[in-house]
Amino acid sequence: MGSKHQIQITVNEEEYDLLVHPNRTLLDLLRYDLGLTGTKEGCDEGDCGACTVIVNRKVMTSCIVLAVEVDGATITTIEGMQKGDALHPIQQAFVDSGAVQCGFCTPGMILTTKALLDEFPDPSEEDIKHYLEGNLCRCTGYTKIIDAVNNAVQLLK
Amino acid sequence: MDDYSIVGKRIPHRDAVEKVKGSAVFTSDIKLSGMLHGKILRSPVPHAKIRNINISKAEKLKGVKAVFTAKDVPLIKFSISPTWADKLILADKKVRYIGDEIAAVVAVDEEIAEEALELIEVDLEELPAVFDPLEAVQPDAPLLHEAVEKNISKTLSMECGHIEEGFAEADIILEDTFQTQAQSHCSLETHCCIATCSPTDEVNMWVNSQAPHPLRQKLAAALNIDAAKIHITTPVIGGGFGSKIDLEPAQALCVLLAKKTGKPVKIEHSRKEQFIATRMRHPTICKLKFGVKRDGTIVAKQAEVVMDNGAYNSHGPAVLAYHNVMFSTLYRVKNIKYEGRLVYTNKNWGGACRGYGDPQTSFAQEVMLDMIAEALNMDPIDLRLKNANIPNEMTANAVQITSCGLKECLVQARDKSEWTAKKAHKQKYRGLGVAAMIYTGGGSIGSGFNYSGATLQMNADGTFHLLMGALDIGQGSNTILTQMAAEIMGVDPESISLTTADTDTTFPCMGTFGSRVTFCGGSAVTEAAQGLKKQLLESAAEMLEANIEDLKMEEKKVFVKGSPDKALSYAEIGAASFYKKKKPLVAHGYYNGPDVPPEFNPVTYEGYPAPALVFGTHLAEVEVDPATGKVEVLNFVAAHDLGRAINPLLVEGQIEGGAVQGIGWSLMENLQFENGEIVNPNFHDYKMLTIKDVPKISSLLVETVDPNGPFGAKGIGECAMVPTAPAIVNAIYDAVGVRIKDLPATTEKVFQGLKTKA
Numbered sequence: 001m002g003s004k005h006q007i008q009i010t011v012n013e014e015e016y017d018l019l020v021h022p023n024r025t026l027l028d029l030l031r032y033d034l035g036l037t038g039t040k041e042g043c044d045e046g047d048c049g050a051c052t053v054i055v056n057r058k059v060m061t062s063c064i065v066l067a068v069e070v071d072g073a074t075i076t077t078i079e080g081m082q083k084g085d086a087l088h089p090i091q092q093a094f095v096d097s098g099a100v101q102c103g104f105c106t107p108g109m110i111l112t113t114k115a116l117l118d119e120f121p122d123p124s125e126e127d128i129k130h131y132l133e134g135n136l137c138r139c140t141g142y143t144k145i146i147d148a149v150n151n152a153v154q155l156l157k
Numbered sequence: 158m159d160d161y162s163i164v165g166k167r168i169p170h171r172d173a174v175e176k177v178k179g180s181a182v183f184t185s186d187i188k189l190s191g192m193l194h195g196k197i198l199r200s201p202v203p204h205a206k207i208r209n210i211n212i213s214k215a216e217k218l219k220g221v222k223a224v225f226t227a228k229d230v231p232l233i234k235f236s237i238s239p240t241w242a243d244k245l246i247l248a249d250k251k252v253r254y255i256g257d258e259i260a261a262v263v264a265v266d267e268e269i270a271e272e273a274l275e276l277i278e279v280d281l282e283e284l285p286a287v288f289d290p291l292e293a294v295q296p297d298a299p300l301l302h303e304a305v306e307k308n309i310s311k312t313l314s315m316e317c318g319h320i321e322e323g324f325a326e327a328d329i330i331l332e333d334t335f336q337t338q339a340q341s342h343c344s345l346e347t348h349c350c351i352a353t354c355s356p357t358d359e360v361n362m363w364v365n366s367q368a369p370h371p372l373r374q375k376l377a378a379a380l381n382i383d384a385a386k387i388h389i390t391t392p393v394i395g396g397g398f399g400s401k402i403d404l405e406p407a408q409a410l411c412v413l414l415a416k417k418t419g420k421p422v423k424i425e426h427s428r429k430e431q432f433i434a435t436r437m438r439h440p441t442i443c444k445l446k447f448g449v450k451r452d453g454t455i456v457a458k459q460a461e462v463v464m465d466n467g468a469y470n471s472h473g474p475a476v477l478a479y480h481n482v483m484f485s486t487l488y489r490v491k492n493i494k495y496e497g498r499l500v501y502t503n504k505n506w507g508g509a510c511r512g513y514g515d516p517q518t519s520f521a522q523e524v525m526l527d528m529i530a531e532a533l534n535m536d537p538i539d540l541r542l543k544n545a546n547i548p549n550e551m552t553a554n555a556v557q558i559t560s561c562g563l564k565e566c567l568v569q570a571r572d573k574s575e576w577t578a579k580k581a582h583k584q585k586y587r588g589l590g591v592a593a594m595i596y597t598g599g600g601s602i603g604s605g606f607n608y609s610g611a612t613l614q615m616n617a618d619g620t621f622h623l624l625m626g627a628l629d630i631g632q633g634s635n636t637i638l639t640q641m642a643a644e645i646m647g648v649d650p651e652s653i654s655l656t657t658a659d660t661d662t663t664f665p666c667m668g669t670f671g672s673r674v675t676f677c678g679g680s681a682v683t684e685a686a687q688g689l690k691k692q693l694l695e696s697a698a699e700m701l702e703a704n705i706e707d708l709k710m711e712e713k714k715v716f717v718k719g720s721p722d723k724a725l726s727y728a729e730i731g732a733a734s735f736y737k738k739k740k741p742l743v744a745h746g747y748y749n750g751p752d753v754p755p756e757f758n759p760v761t762y763e764g765y766p767a768p769a770l771v772f773g774t775h776l777a778e779v780e781v782d783p784a785t786g787k788v789e790v791l792n793f794v795a796a797h798d799l800g801r802a803i804n805p806l807l808v809e810g811q812i813e814g815g816a817v818q819g820i821g822w823s824l825m826e827n828l829q830f831e832n833g834e835i836v837n838p839n840f841h842d843y844k845m846l847t848i849k850d851v852p853k854i855s856s857l858l859v860e861t862v863d864p865n866g867p868f869g870a871k872g873i874g875e876c877a878m879v880p881t882a883p884a885i886v887n888a889i890y891d892a893v894g895v896r897i898k899d900l901p902a903t904t905e906k907v908f909q910g911l912k913t914k915a
């Protein structure tokens with residue numbers, strides 16, 4: 001297993017100094033060491049996108065990223081989306097559009113949408129599909145997720 | 158249409174806010190103090206005798222708390238019902254598929270548990286295995302369950318009318334064979350359970366089950382403990398699609414390991430385990446013969462079906478019966494014959510999977526109808542209209558139809574898709590395909606049970622609390638059931654707090670499957686709410702010294718008509734009931750129906766007493782790339798007669814999700830076996846649709862108000878993927894003349910078809 005490594009990360013604007021095993025994934029660190037269970041494990045192979053978090057403005061599937069690889073990084077998880085009492089406009093759009101069913105893919109979908117809209121505030125349908133292609137959803141058939149992204153664009157204007 | 162203020166409104170999921178915040182607690186998010194982790198050793202071979210298992214090395218590994226084999230667990234077989242019980246928690250003498258449970262380890266963490274699995278030495282004597290159900294019924298085939306001759310778990314034989322006389326009447330007769338493949342449910346959340354168990358068998362379990370009340374009974378039977386000692390709680394559930402109805406060996410092991418160690422134990426499936434060792438859609442081979450008059454009237458239809466059960470029964474016997482009842486009930490055909498066999502093979506076992514046998518039967522029947530339409534030179538929609546079911550009619554297989562909007566679905570889908578204009582001006586490589594469907598709304602009483610209970614109570618502050626046996630697995634029942642209660646009580650649905658599917662505190666419910674919660678749970682809720690409304694009015698009448706008939710309820714107040722200034726608020730009535738009258742207002746509702754008539758045949762499901770029947774039409778427009786055979790679905794129309802839509806936003810979500818699951822099954826999803834081994838047990842190799850693959854989906858809600866459903870509702874969940882595959886396959890034929898008779902319609906198959914044609 002090897003000796004533990006010291007890492008320093010910022011998660012949802014909070015700084016952490018942590019000792020981690022070299023084989024600890026970012027997903028397990030978030031879920032089990034920091035108690036941020038909003039990030040979900042759907043496949044543990046980087047295929048489904050349920051564990052998506054934003055690392056230095058880029059989306060990553062945290063199940064296939066080692067914690068030691070993100071030393072020094074700034075990370076946003078679903079728990080860091082809401083500032084204050086009101087939901088983030090993307091979260092609100094997902095609620096209002098009926099884009100949430102079982103909710104297991106939802107955190108990953110929302111974080112990917114955030115990364116998309118941070119880069120392209122007015123995305124085309126192609127942009128939306130390109131960005132969200134790595135996030136699987138079995139419940140919604142994606143139609144209302146596309147609606148939610150478009151509604152979020154309007155709410156953010 | 159009746160005028161309701163809350164029922165029929167597009168209200169977002171009431172649980173959505175917690176889910177978008179990441180604060181919704183799913184089973185795998187729960188961490189109990191001192192919790193241990195269990196892992197299961199599974200058979201690496203499809204068929205073998207267990208000679209010996211040596212666990213001594215595994216037991217000695219630091220951090221391992223217990224290792225269990227069949228010697229340590231009750232050897233009581235289980236299934237969906239005692240009649241079909243054929244599965245042990247851990248295999249004792251032999252294993253029957255790759256994935257069969259052999260041993261279990263519990264350790265301080267998952268890594269150590271996994272390491273311990275590798276230290277268990279299993280001496281297996283491999284036996285000949287059989288993977289093809291047609292080979293499995295041959296006299297020399299190896300037997301999976303020694304007492305089951307020819308590996309046939311169930312035979313189903315039904316004839317209504319006179320099949321040969323029917324064929325004699327026919328102007329044309331068509332025969333063909335259709336095959337469907339295994340599909341994995343792929344809920345994004347895998348199976349997970351956490352259990353504690355005292356030395357005297359008091360069990361607490363947190364589990365993502367679609368059917369917690371039946372699970373309690375099944376656990377009790379499999380572990381030989383008193384069901385009353387088992388308390389099951391369901392956290393937020395990440396989808397099911399039928400995969401989370403059964404008792405899982407992991408759940409029983411979780412309890413036993415918790416008892417042994419005195420600690421909470423968690424067992425969570427990996428994605429690979431989810432693919433290889435939880436249920437799947439039964440593959441089928443369906444040989445059809447149809448006799449038709451020149452005017453399109455179907456005078457006789459016959460099906461000979463082989464359903465691949467896999468190694469164990471699960472829901473297989475009932476899925477086969479459903480395959481028959483759906484085949485036989487759709488369309489007004491007088492002469493029907495159905496012969497079905499459910500056959501064991503050394504593969505993962507089939508189970509309940511969205512549609513419960515109906516997508517398989519729909520594929521065969523609806524592609525056959527397309528072939529008939531072509532043979533008669535008749536429009537495929539006209540052919541279906543000619544034979545469509547009508548309201549208030551008993552079918553040949555003695556199924557009573559009440560409300561029926563099949564013709565409306567066909568006509569509305571035709572109009573919405575611009576079928577007529579597009580057919581008249583056909584574009585090269587583009588095609589349109591249609592398929593119709595029937596399903597039950599309100600679940601099934603085939604087992605003799607179809608129950609769901611509700612309790613609605615008024616709190617001292619005048620708010621309401623609803624206790625439901627039914628549970629929301631993402632489909633939205635928490636939202637629509639509180640809408641129903643809110644409509645009757647005249648309050649905002651969000652203001653009604655909710656306890657669901659807790660086996661100690663809620664009345665039992667069969668669970669979330671079979672498009673039953675809206676109908677069954679809804680019937681219970683409306684009965685409870687009507688009862689509470691009566692109590693509320695009686696209480697107010699007493700306080701106001703008025704007659705009940707003179708009272709009016711409005712804006713959470715009760716007053717004598719014409720005197721709104723002397724109103725009693727719900728809060729005043731609630732407080733009085735608790736503190737003055739010392740008789741809190743509470744009412745119950747319980748559904749268990751419909752009554753089973755003596756004519757019902759529990760083997761064939763002839764005379765099946767459906768709570769309600771739902772109908773629908775899917776219509777696909779596709780484009781085929783002639784160079785590669787790749788099929789693109791351009792437009793998709795889904796018209797569903799679901800009774801009243803309690804919440805159209807959520808209904809659309811069911812239809813869109815179902816259609817996309819159906820398109821996946823039509824074109825790409827295929828759990829592939831090689832010598833019994835699933836070769837694509839991951840999301841990389843098992844392809845389901847991504848957001849890039851989805852067409853525009855138009856949902857049409859045909860709201861035939863059902864006489865028996867709550868507010869006239871019937872159901873939608875299972876129905877939404879039933880006729881998708883035949884609609885797409887028929888569209889492919891319309892586009893390029895390639896007739897796919899075995900799913901999925903992969904690019905390669907369409908390409909081969911184009912090549913053969915050329």
